[in-house]
Amino acid sequence: MTPKRKQRLLVVLFIVFGVSAAVGLTLFALNQNINLFYSPTQIAAGEAPVNTRIRAGGMVVDGSVKRDSESLFVRFDITDYDKTVTVEYTGILPDLFREGQGIVAQGSLNEQGVLQAVEVLAKHDENYMPPEVAEALEKAGKMPMPEGQEFNK
Amino acid sequence: MAEKKWMPRWFYQLASPRWCYEITGKLLPWFFAAAVVLLIGGAVWALLFAPADYQQGNSFRIIYLHVPSAILAQSAYMLMAVAGAVGLIWKMKVADMVLKSAAPIGASMAVLALATGAIWGKPTWGSWWVWDARLTSMLILFFLYLGVMALNSAIENESTAAQASAVLALVGLVNIPIIKYSVEWWNTLHQPATFKLTEKPAMPAEMWLPLLVMVIGFYCFFAVSLMQRLRNEIIWRERRTGWVRELLNKQ
Numbered sequence: 001m002t003p004k005r006k007q008r009l010l011v012v013l014f015i016v017f018g019v020s021a022a023v024g025l026t027l028f029a030l031n032q033n034i035n036l037f038y039s040p041t042q043i044a045a046g047e048a049p050v051n052t053r054i055r056a057g058g059m060v061v062d063g064s065v066k067r068d069s070e071s072l073f074v075r076f077d078i079t080d081y082d083k084t085v086t087v088e089y090t091g092i093l094p095d096l097f098r099e100g101q102g103i104v105a106q107g108s109l110n111e112q113g114v115l116q117a118v119e120v121l122a123k124h125d126e127n128y129m130p131p132e133v134a135e136a137l138e139k140a141g142k143m144p145m146p147e148g149q150e151f152n153k
Numbered sequence: 154m155a156e157k158k159w160m161p162r163w164f165y166q167l168a169s170p171r172w173c174y175e176i177t178g179k180l181l182p183w184f185f186a187a188a189v190v191l192l193i194g195g196a197v198w199a200l201l202f203a204p205a206d207y208q209q210g211n212s213f214r215i216i217y218l219h220v221p222s223a224i225l226a227q228s229a230y231m232l233m234a235v236a237g238a239v240g241l242i243w244k245m246k247v248a249d250m251v252l253k254s255a256a257p258i259g260a261s262m263a264v265l266a267l268a269t270g271a272i273w274g275k276p277t278w279g280s281w282w283v284w285d286a287r288l289t290s291m292l293i294l295f296f297l298y299l300g301v302m303a304l305n306s307a308i309e310n311e312s313t314a315a316q317a318s319a320v321l322a323l324v325g326l327v328n329i330p331i332i333k334y335s336v337e338w339w340n341t342l343h344q345p346a347t348f349k350l351t352e353k354p355a356m357p358a359e360m361w362l363p364l365l366v367m368v369i370g371f372y373c374f375f376a377v378s379l380m381q382r383l384r385n386e387i388i389w390r391e392r393r394t395g396w397v398r399e400l401l402n403k404q
Contacts (some may be wrong), residue, residue, distance in 0.1 A: 001159045008242045015323045023327045035340040036285040057340060094279035096209075104342055121278045123342055124209070 037104050043113070044083035050109045056085055057104040057123060065099055078103060089117040096122035168245045170387045171396050177380040184376045191370030199363035215273045217364055220347055221371035223266035226294060227329055229259030229375060233301065234326040237319030247383075249315035250390065252322060253305050254382035258375060260298035267291060278342060286335035287343035290328055297325035311390070 001009070027034065037057035038048040048054050058078030065076040073090045076099075087105050097103060097120065107117035166172050199217040206213035233255045240248035270288070271281045282288065301318045308314035336345045347356070347364070391397045 005242050012238045012241055012323060015320065016326055019324050020327045023331070027331070031339075034286050034338075036283065036342055037340050039340070094277075096277060119280075121280050121283065121342060124277050124344055 039080045040078060040083040040085040041080055043085050043109065043115075048109060050111065053106065053108055054115075055104055055106045056087070056115050057102065058085065059102050060097070060099050062099045078105070085113065085115055087115045087117050087120075089120050091118075091120070093120055094122040096124060168243070168247055170247055170250075170391050171394075173247050174384055174387045177384055181377065181380050181384075184373050184380070188370055188373035188377050191366055191373060195363050195366035195370050199367060203360050203363050204357075209277060212273065212276055215269050216347065217367050219266060219269040219273065220364060221368045222262045222269065223291070224348075224368055225371045225375055226259055226262035226266050226291075227332060228372070229255050229262060229379075230294060230297070230322070230325070231329060233259060234322045237322040240315055241319050241323075246390070247387070249311070249319070250383055250386040251379070252301070252315065252318060254379055254386055256298055256301045256305065256318075258378050258382070260295060260302065262371075262375075263291065263295040263298055267295060283342045285341040285343055286339045287332065287341050290332045290335050293328055294325075294332060297321070297328060300325075 037055035040056065040058050042048060043056060048056070056078065058080050061077040061079050061084060065074065067074050071090065072092065073088070074093065075086065075088045077084045077086050079085075087107070089105065089107075094103075102123035104121045104123050105115055105117040106119040106121075107115045109115055167176075196217070200214055203214070203217075205211050233252050236248045236251040236255065239245055240252060267288075270291075274283070275281050300321055304318040304321060305314050308317055333346075335341060336343055347361070348368075388397055388400075
């Protein structure tokens with residue numbers, strides 16, 4: 001390798017590693033802002049702002065879904081198997097919504113700590129592993145058996 | 154030739170446009186045949202014989218387009234960045250041409266991945282688009298491709314254009330690990346990777362085998378389209394040389 005090429009190789013390495021370091025530090029600093037949603041544990045710890053538009057994600061607790069017979073109002077709990085947050089929503093739920101399903105709800109927390117949702121998205125994770133929930137569960141040491149690991153039925 | 158050679162011989166041979174043109178001409182039919190067989194076979198297997206998902210039904214089958222195109226979009230970018238580095242360090246014209254030829258193919262793969270993801274996201278998640286880390290970093294990848302293409306066509310001088318786009322390709326390389334690990338580093342709506350190098354896929358074999366066939370088929374298809382674009386580029390840039398004139402006269 002000629003000295004010239006070596007020098008250019010150094011420049012290339014400098015670009016790649018310099019940019020990686022800069023971007024890495026930026027992402028590290030912005031870490032919390034890149035998360036799409038807060039986990040129930042974070043909300044219980046008071047990390048999520050009140051009366052501001054936020055997202056919360058978790059598994060819908062079995063038996064917690066209460067529908068209003070007169071309207072589209074629905075109330076349910078979401079959990080990371082450590083802490084639980086109640087969600088209230090008026091509207092059409094995604095097809096995949098059901099108890100035990102991972103969901104992400106967008107809305108604002110009121111003073112009682114109830115999430116007034118304006119949008120509910122299903123987080124498709126049944127076939128794989130729910131990453132955040134699973135991670136939170138693993139940390140809490142309460143890894144449940146996610147229902148329906150099988151694709152076929 | 155007193156200087157010690159750093160790289161294997163084929164590396165220096167590939168630097169010759171003529172040699173590169175000839176070797177790609179020999180490889181092309183094989184990759185073309187493999188791409189046709191794998192893509193048709195994989196698509197038939199995936200769409201007709203693979204079992205439907207118990208929860209999503211048949212709509213999950215879009216994974217057989219989505220995952221290969223997303224993998225290819227990232228692989229093509231890495232190839233582009235490596236070609237850019239080689240072009241910057243060794244001043245190889247063929248590497249510049251590879252960079253230029255790979256960009257539009259990678260960009261179309263990124264579009265395909267984003268579009269199929271949105272089409273799947275609407276019925277499954279309930280939203281076409283969410284600004285989560287995986288989707289956003291993939292969109293940035295698409296813009297990086299557009300940037301490389303724009304630089305290449307905006308700068309008239311070939312070697313300046315190659316240098317500028319190579320630097321951009323190298324700068325954007327940092328986005329690749331971000332795409333890959335976005336689903337692990339942050340809370341995202343997007344589920345984690347279907348294929349992992351270290352673990353068994355989180356689905357039964359009759360579902361991931363056709364996916365694997367499709368991925369390999371996409372790689373072959375990428376090789377075919379890259380080689381064809383590269384050959385066009387070589388012919389165009391070498392149009393004043395003797396061997397290209399000879400080639401044209403023969404036809």
